[in-house]
Amino acid sequence: MATTESVIEQQQNEQAASQNGDLWEGGKSPFRASYGKIMMWYFLLSDAFTFAGFLIAYGALRFSSPTWPVPDFVFSTAPFGIHHAPLIFVTIMSFLLIVSSVTMVRAVQEGHRENKRGVMIWLFLTILGGSGFLGCQAWEWNNLIGTEHMTVNTNPFGTWTQDGVYLEDEHGHAYEAGEEPETFDAGESYLIHKHEGDWVQREVQFADGSRGQQAFGPKAFGALFFFITGFHGFHVFTGVLILTIILVNVASNIYVERKNGYEMVEKVGLYWHFVDLVWVFVFLVFYLL
Amino acid sequence: MEHLSYEESKKKVFKGLYLLAAVTLVEVFLSLLGKGYVIPGAEKYAAVFFVVGICLIGLSLYKAYFIVYEFMHMRYEVKGLALSVLLPTVLLIWAIIAFFQEGNSWKKRRELIEQKDAEPAVEDADLQGRLLEDPTLYRPLG
Numbered sequence: 410m411a412t413t414e415s416v417i418e419q420q421q422n423e424q425a426a427s428q429n430g431d432l433w434e435g436g437k438s439p440f441r442a443s444y445g446k447i448m449m450w451y452f453l454l455s456d457a458f459t460f461a462g463f464l465i466a467y468g469a470l471r472f473s474s475p476t477w478p479v480p481d482f483v484f485s486t487a488p489f490g491i492h493h494a495p496l497i498f499v500t501i502m503s504f505l506l507i508v509s510s511v512t513m514v515r516a517v518q519e520g521h522r523e524n525k526r527g528v529m530i531w532l533f534l535t536i537l538g539g540s541g542f543l544g545c546q547a548w549e550w551n552n553l554i555g556t557e558h559m560t561v562n563t564n565p566f567g568t569w570t571q572d573g574v575y576l577e578d579e580h581g582h583a584y585e586a587g588e589e590p591e592t593f594d595a596g597e598s599y600l601i602h603k604h605e606g607d608w609v610q611r612e613v614q615f616a617d618g619s620r621g622q623q624a625f626g627p628k629a630f631g632a633l634f635f636f637i638t639g640f641h642g643f644h645v646f647t648g649v650l651i652l653t654i655i656l657v658n659v660a661s662n663i664y665v666e667r668k669n670g671y672e673m674v675e676k677v678g679l680y681w682h683f684v685d686l687v688w689v690f691v692f693l694v695f696y697l698l
Numbered sequence: 699m700e701h702l703s704y705e706e707s708k709k710k711v712f713k714g715l716y717l718l719a720a721v722t723l724v725e726v727f728l729s730l731l732g733k734g735y736v737i738p739g740a741e742k743y744a745a746v747f748f749v750v751g752i753c754l755i756g757l758s759l760y761k762a763y764f765i766v767y768e769f770m771h772m773r774y775e776v777k778g779l780a781l782s783v784l785l786p787t788v789l790l791i792w793a794i795i796a797f798f799q800e801g802n803s804w805k806k807r808r809e810l811i812e813q814k815d816a817e818p819a820v821e822d823a824d825l826q827g828r829l830l831e832d833p834t835l836y837r838p839l840g
Contacts (some may be wrong), residue, residue, distance in 0.1 A: 428707065440779035441775075442775060447779065448761075450761045450783050454765060466797070471801070472802050473800075473805045475805065475807070475808070479733065500722065507718045511711055511712070682766075682820075686765045690762070
């Protein structure tokens with residue numbers, strides 16, 4: 410957001426006036442932005458390509474699999490014993506990142522006005538938002554690994570390709586007389602449970618009369634999920650670390666002396682918004698589509 | 699570069715918050731609609747699947763545009779900076795087309811292998827390493 414003529418712009422105007430003659434001295438940076446800001450943009454561009462490579466690999470492997478776990482079945486658990494709440498928890502995670510992005514913009518604005526107290530308050534709120542997101546992600550991973558037994562090379566989330574009926578209950582025992590057997594439709598996902606250390610792959614009968622059992626889902630799913638959300642989570646983690654360092658620097662008046670409108674806060678802000686930007690696409694391909 | 703007063707730009711930031719939150723909620727609603735949670739049975743239509751998918755991608759791109767242009771101030775930078783950062787990402791369009799095509803090809807190969815595995819084996823062991831006399835027995839791969 411544009412603010413009233415900020416300290417940076419004033420300085421830039423003065424610089425431009427005094428340096429018109431010595432372009433070859435390296436005193437003037439291109440694009441009327443500081444060297445640090447331009448390099449942050451190019452770093453983010455290269456990082457965008459890394460993430461795009463990961464997400465496109467995800468797309469290619471998903472296209473190559475005959476079935477893929479349905480996201481709103483896989484991601485339907487939330488803390489406090491909430492089940493069958495598709496995408497609710499991950500929506501809350503998205504909100505946390507969006508809110509922390511907004512507080513970051515406010516910190517940058519207060520920086521332009523050289524308002525140290527404002528910068529500190531809004532930076533602190535941003536750190537809180539980022540930490541909250543990391544906490545949610547830790548819970549999500551813990552639930553997937555500890556409770557649902559998904560690992561990098563085991564994916565217990567499978568998907569049916571035909572309609573059918575279960576011949577066994579959830580513990581792998583044949584139905585008793587009078588029990589109504591569970592049915593399933595093509596396209597429905599299931600989770601293979603682990604019972605006392607052994608996988609329970611329930612026997613089924615398909616609509617065409619043939620028999621089968623619950624098969625494991627595409628292996629790539631676990632690896633892609635943990636690597637891509639892990640890589641993003643690592644960005645959030647380093648973001649929180651850098652924000653904390655900047656907050657300490659702000660508190661110790663380092664940027665007051667530089668008199669450049671807290672440009673460092675603006676640069677780390679670019680990084681923080683980028684983390685939010687990547688999440689938009691991780692959210693899209695892993696959870697929404 | 700446009701200049702807004704401090705109060706105006708503060709207001710604009712919080713408007714951005716409501717906008718992003720609303721778009722995210724619409725996305726989640728659309729996603730659940732496409733999976734048949736809102737209207738049971740809707741997930742069975744291919745048209746619903748495609749329309750919802752395209753809307754979701756469109757809304758995500760809008761969110762990305764908003765974050766880059768408003769929150770990251772790209773709108774207020776010099777045009778050359780914006781172009782030098784944004785233009786290279788156009789390369790990704792080709793990456794997406796090429797790799798999704800590749801994914802499709804892998805899928806076809808896998809199906810072909812499964813189909814071949816299901817066929818009964820040829821009894822004649824001498825066939826190995828020899829050309830088949832009937833050329834129609836050769837089938838193109840993929």
